[in-house]
Amino acid sequence: EIVLTQSPGTLSLSPGERATLSCRASPSVSRNFLAWYQQKPGQAPRLLIYGASNRATGISDRFSGSGSGTDFTLTINRLEPADFGVYYCHQYGSSPVTFGGGTKVEIK
């Protein structure tokens, strides 16, 4: 089973700043089959990025994904109030699929 470790656990930032979220995999993710989701309190997760770097339909270009193998990054430029929440990475290249523990982005 691939273990995904997300860091930091919590990121305290102000609107307008840049957020950099990390997702490390052990062992490596096959074919960069890695996705990122945003979840707000009381809501279902929402797909942001798939295939490590492809934005989902309707997702702002302020969100970008990068990385390969064992190290992946989600970058959110010019944070807006609606961006605050918990972000999860998800690898779907190997069975069983697994999720990271999440990074909470909160208002500083």
Add this chain to the structure above:
Amino acid sequence: QVQLVQSGAELRKPGTSVKVSCKASGYTFTNYGISWVRQAPGQGLEWMGWISGYNDNTNYAQKVQDRVTMTTDTSTSTAYMELGSLRPDDTAVYYCARDTRGGDSSWLDPWGQGTLVTVSS
């Protein structure tokens, strides 16, 4: 638009079972599969398993494989997840999400609104 609508909240006693439904609309049900993911209160996401809307093939997480059954009804474009021998630590919000119909797994999009299952005596 593509949408998954789940059944309502459930309260069950330990040792019983629960069956959650997930009705799909806005796409051809048999072209995709459904994954089930749960989230315990204040915790992260845990994948439970997948079923193909095409041929009913399944793949269950080892942790629940002895207690879970996933099925579909293509006539109503509905997927079901039944979990038996419930324990208090099964208390969680259960989500369905659209997945691949077979072969490689896929990203999950969209997700249902979630169904809270509470297990308590």
